[in-house]
Amino acid sequence: MSAEVISLNIKEVVKKCAHCDEPIALSYFSKLSKEKEFCCLGCVTVYEIINEKGLQEYYDIKQDSAILKRRAPAEINTNKYLYLDDSQFLKDYSSEEHGIKTLEFYLEGIHCLACLWIIEKLPQIIKGVEFSRLDIGKSTAKIGINSNGKFSEVARELHNLGYKPHPIKKNTEQTILQRQEERTFLKRMGIAAAGSMNIMLYAVSIYAGASDIYAEIFGILTVVLAIPVMTYSAYPFYLSAYSAIKNKRLNLDVPIAMALLLGFIYGLFNISRLNHENYLDSLTALVFLLLITRYFLMKIQQWGLTANDLNYFYASNSVLVKDSENHFREIHPSKISVGDILKIRPSEIIPVDGFIKSGESFLNVSLINGESKPLKVRLGDHVFSGTENLNNEIEIEASKTLKDSRIGKLLKSVENGWSNRARIVQFTDKVSGYFISAVFFFSILAFLFFYNKGNLNQAFNYAITLLIVTCPCALALATPMTLTNSMSKASKKGIIIKNDEVIQKLSEVKNIILDKTGTITFGKFKVLDFIFYKYDEDFIFSLIQALEMNSKHPIAQSLLEFTFRHHLKKLNLAATVLHGKGVETQYNGFQYFIGAIKSKDTKIEQFEEIFNEVGLYENNELIAKFRLADTLRPDSKEVIKKLKKLGFNIFLLTGDKKEIALKISNEVGIESKNVFYEVTPEKKASVILKLDKPVMIGDGANDAIAQSNAYVGIAVSGAMDISLRASDVYLTNPGLTPILDLFTISKETMFVIYRNLFISLTYNLASVCFVFLGLINPMIAAIVMPTSSLTVLFSTLFGTQKLRKLFKEKC
Amino acid sequence: MEIIWILIPFALLLGGLFVYGFFWMVNNGQYDDLDSPQYRMLLDDQLKIKNNINNQPNSNKERK
Numbered sequence: 061m062s063a064e065v066i067s068l069n070i071k072e073v074v075k076k077c078a079h080c081d082e083p084i085a086l087s088y089f090s091k092l093s094k095e096k097e098f099c100c101l102g103c104v105t106v107y108e109i110i111n112e113k114g115l116q117e118y119y120d121i122k123q124d125s126a127i128l129k130r131r132a133p134a135e136i137n138t139n140k141y142l143y144l145d146d147s148q149f150l151k152d153y154s155s156e157e158h159g160i161k162t163l164e165f166y167l168e169g170i171h172c173l174a175c176l177w178i179i180e181k182l183p184q185i186i187k188g189v190e191f192s193r194l195d196i197g198k199s200t201a202k203i204g205i206n207s208n209g210k211f212s213e214v215a216r217e218l219h220n221l222g223y224k225p226h227p228i229k230k231n232t233e234q235t236i237l238q239r240q241e242e243r244t245f246l247k248r249m250g251i252a253a254a255g256s257m258n259i260m261l262y263a264v265s266i267y268a269g270a271s272d273i274y275a276e277i278f279g280i281l282t283v284v285l286a287i288p289v290m291t292y293s294a295y296p297f298y299l300s301a302y303s304a305i306k307n308k309r310l311n312l313d314v315p316i317a318m319a320l321l322l323g324f325i326y327g328l329f330n331i332s333r334l335n336h337e338n339y340l341d342s343l344t345a346l347v348f349l350l351l352i353t354r355y356f357l358m359k360i361q362q363w364g365l366t367a368n369d370l371n372y373f374y375a376s377n378s379v380l381v382k383d384s385e386n387h388f389r390e391i392h393p394s395k396i397s398v399g400d401i402l403k404i405r406p407s408e409i410i411p412v413d414g415f416i417k418s419g420e421s422f423l424n425v426s427l428i429n430g431e432s433k434p435l436k437v438r439l440g441d442h443v444f445s446g447t448e449n450l451n452n453e454i455e456i457e458a459s460k461t462l463k464d465s466r467i468g469k470l471l472k473s474v475e476n477g478w479s480n481r482a483r484i485v486q487f488t489d490k491v492s493g494y495f496i497s498a499v500f501f502f503s504i505l506a507f508l509f510f511y512n513k514g515n516l517n518q519a520f521n522y523a524i525t526l527l528i529v530t531c532p533c534a535l536a537l538a539t540p541m542t543l544t545n546s547m548s549k550a551s552k553k554g555i556i557i558k559n560d561e562v563i564q565k566l567s568e569v570k571n572i573i574l575d576k577t578g579t580i581t582f583g584k585f586k587v588l589d590f591i592f593y594k595y596d597e598d599f600i601f602s603l604i605q606a607l608e609m610n611s612k613h614p615i616a617q618s619l620l621e622f623t624f625r626h627h628l629k630k631l632n633l634a635a636t637v638l639h640g641k642g643v644e645t646q647y648n649g650f651q652y653f654i655g656a657i658k659s660k661d662t663k664i665e666q667f668e669e670i671f672n673e674v675g676l677y678e679n680n681e682l683i684a685k686f687r688l689a690d691t692l693r694p695d696s697k698e699v700i701k702k703l704k705k706l707g708f709n710i711f712l713l714t715g716d717k718k719e720i721a722l723k724i725s726n727e728v729g730i731e732s733k734n735v736f737y738e739v740t741p742e743k744k745a746s747v748i749l750k751l752d753k754p755v756m757i758g759d760g761a762n763d764a765i766a767q768s769n770a771y772v773g774i775a776v777s778g779a780m781d782i783s784l785r786a787s788d789v790y791l792t793n794p795g796l797t798p799i800l801d802l803f804t805i806s807k808e809t810m811f812v813i814y815r816n817l818f819i820s821l822t823y824n825l826a827s828v829c830f831v832f833l834g835l836i837n838p839m840i841a842a843i844v845m846p847t848s849s850l851t852v853l854f855s856t857l858f859g860t861q862k863l864r865k866l867f868k869e870k871c
Numbered sequence: 872m873e874i875i876w877i878l879i880p881f882a883l884l885l886g887g888l889f890v891y892g893f894f895w896m897v898n899n900g901q902y903d904d905l906d907s908p909q910y911r912m913l914l915d916d917q918l919k920i921k922n923n924i925n926n927q928p929n930s931n932k933e934r935k
Contacts, residue, residue: 121914173910180911197906243897250893258886274875281879 078119079103079222088621101621106222113185115178122174141215142390144227149392153227154211160190162204163211168224170199171792178221186217200228248293249351255289256344263341283331286340290324294347296354315499316350319343353540356548379404379411382455393462400458404449412458413465416441419454423447450617495821502526502828509832526831538816538852545856546809549867554793555802562788564813565772566806571751572703573766575758576714576724579776579796580700581690583759585618588691594683600676607635607643607654615674615688616643619654653677657685697728699796706803710734711751713744713758713766745769757799774799801866808863816852823848 077099088098090107098104110118143149144163154163167179175194179201182192188209194201203214211227218225262278262285270278294317301317323343379396380388380403388403393411396402401417404410410423420438425447434450437443443456445465503523510519547557557563577583592600601623608616635645642655657675676684700710712725712735721737736747744766748754756763756770767773767787775787776796791798827844830836836844896902 173913176907176910177914193907195904195907196910197904239903243902246897246902247894250890250897254886254890254893258882261882274872277879 077103079107102222106220109220110178115181115185118174118178121177122172141212141219141225143392144211144215146390150211160204160206161211162202164200164202164228165215165218165225166198166200166228167194167218168199168226169222170194170196175223179218179223182214182217186214189214201225245351245355248295249348249355252289252293252344252348252351255285255293256341256348259285259289259341259344279331282340283327286324286327286344289344289347290320290340293351294320297347297350315495316346320347353544356544379408396458396462398458398461402456402458404454404456409448410443410445410456411465412445412462413460414443414456414458416443417455417457419452421452421454422450424450495824499526506831522831522834525836526828538820538849538856539813541853542809542812542816542856545859546805546863549863550802550805553798553801553867554791555798555805556790556792557788557802562772563806563809565753565788566755566803567810569753569755569771570707571709571711571754573711573713573748573751573754573756573770574700574730575756575763576712576716576721577690578759579693579757580696580712580724580728581692583690585615585688586691587618587622588687588689590684590686592684594678594681600684603647603652604654604676606647607645607652609635618688619674619686650678651680653680657682692724692727693795695795695797699800700728700730702800703803704729711754712736713739713747713756715739715744757796774802804862804866808860808866812856812859812863816855819852819855820848823851 078096079098080103088101088104090096090098090104092108092111096107098107110116150161150163154161156162167175169175170179176196179194180192182203183189186209188205188207190204190206190209192201192203203211205211205214215225215227259282262281266275266278266282297313297317297320300313304314320343323339327340379391379393381391381396382388382401382403396412402411402414416437416439418439420436422434422436423443425435425444435447437454445460445462503526506526507519507523510522513519543563546563550557574580604619605623608620635643642653644651644653646652654674654676657673674686674688675682676686704710710730712721712730714721714724714735714737716737718737721735722732725732725735736744739747744763748756748766748769753771755772755774756767757774757776758767759776763775767775772789773787775790776794789802791802823844827836
């Protein structure tokens, strides 16, 4: 037997998928183009559909546009979306006007300009679509159809194009409330802008030397114009300051609210004395600037997942339920009640917990416990929601409703993890706490000091001067602005930071915990290498295609995907699936069988048992052998090495078996004492809690609890939705490399914040001295204050050399 | 300088009108999506038609 050995070295391949830009472990090719390479069959399919519809321009637009959001390989569409045509469903979800039905979808996979282009092209490619409009920030599309169109068809096309649609319930209280909130915020900004600009007009006239009646009129006008700004626009600051004081805490809004109120009262007081002096011009400008900073912060956070998004993901695929006449019909999973018989087809996700009523199959349970090997289930076995049916059709009896199912509960405990998390007082809050106390102390001191000298008016003046000159503008503006700046730049690099505290927290951590499946590895079986003992590649691959065509076993699927890279002529063979063993067929008088390696052949070469080996037999003689395993992401090893160099302790946490865990940890260079294997999701959390300030990096539902309990939770690209929800940061670019960038951003940003603090504290200290020496009056204070703010602003924009370099690199 | 007694109310009125207009636009939902329009305008209509001429007749025929 002459063995021809072909080995593929995966680590050397760093090509990117032509459709989704995911690094390619094994290239797939479309029959349309020999040059373009793809990462999976899903992307090939989408590429072909886009070409078929004459939408090739998509790729030109994509090339020219910056990637904005997370990308992921496309899935092959198996969903029929028939429930979208159900009139009962439409009543809750769609609205109708002039004969045009409108439905809003949340689309998975929206990432750049090209997506906008293709989604808004829908009226030209789908019959009956009247209009289609995408909100790229929220990833939602409003689609209207006339009487010729069907939403199920729209949804299928969308899915075929690579965007998995989730219908959004129309006008729920939550969405209305959120929209109202956003609009109110804009109005506050509008009022603040108009008010402060107009005030500036009159204030400048006063500074320029308007006198007598003009000065008085202008003074009154500034106060009148300031009223809406100081009340309506500044309302959020008062509210936040009030709730902070109520909880016996000091936050940044306390001094701001204080300065605003005092300045406003001082202005009113002066006007009543027919004195036109006031500082309402700087105060209103401050309100406007603060509102703008917060608005941008809010916008950046919206690019991440909002709480609402979660609702779209759950229960948006239909499920087949047996009705009273023993027919199966599609319904929405939220309508499942206990005792319903559900038919779960291969590659469908089981929506609720239940028992198997008929059939047997393999389930992908990695979302629940992180184990990459499929679990065999048969009659009477318990199945959990969130697991994926892999090969055979099964019928299950629902034992719980959607809400009470395992996934539903997991979700709840994630939410609890969030609210239970000790409220960490922000760094700037801590500093400003002392700062504010000091300011108040000195103001009172100044008041008493000058009052002792016998002049009430002067005492009042100096107290106000001190409050203004030390107004924590620099603190209040610069810190959020530095954070906002870093967050927005990071999001353009594909790192979505959901909370600005994270940047500070990341600068303190030492322990990093990595999940295995899907984080360090791809989380999917891939053919590692193969050996032929007879015949050539073309024949063997054609044979495998014919054999595995009807098998849904995950290993068969990966073999099939592997051979699909080559466009071979099809052999039409009738193959018999031997459940749990393999597949068999007859061809040219030979009997062929593909399945697990038979024991007598293992002597040829001893593989470690963690690999899944498959053999192809001709009349019981082994003619080819394939080795499959979950492969490492190309950058895992490098990133872990660099992180260790930076002084982090790296841990591996997995639900998988000991051998696999140790093998992988050995490969990426994690010490075996730092490896935790065979841990359940609940136990993962307890491991986490033992460590000091741990960072949890993971992707699955099984990591969610751990992530929400960790000091910082990071979800990697392609992570499961629940994990995205539980994490503080999520990476939209594949691989672990962005984690290195994230740590650099955190460290450098903190440096800038410290520098800003130093500058503004020095300024303030100096001005306090000047006030006590009686060298500054409120007028000069109003000039000095913006100077300090400006210095800090430049320091923020300037950043550091490392930050500038990092953000300049094209992602 | 008497002109100022006309100019000030006029300026305030004008400012008020703009604020009113802004509120109307916000309530009208024109500011609900601030992310897409900036990208949408980059998609050149002229170019699109030119590039799509080859495909357009086909899909039209199918529809008829």
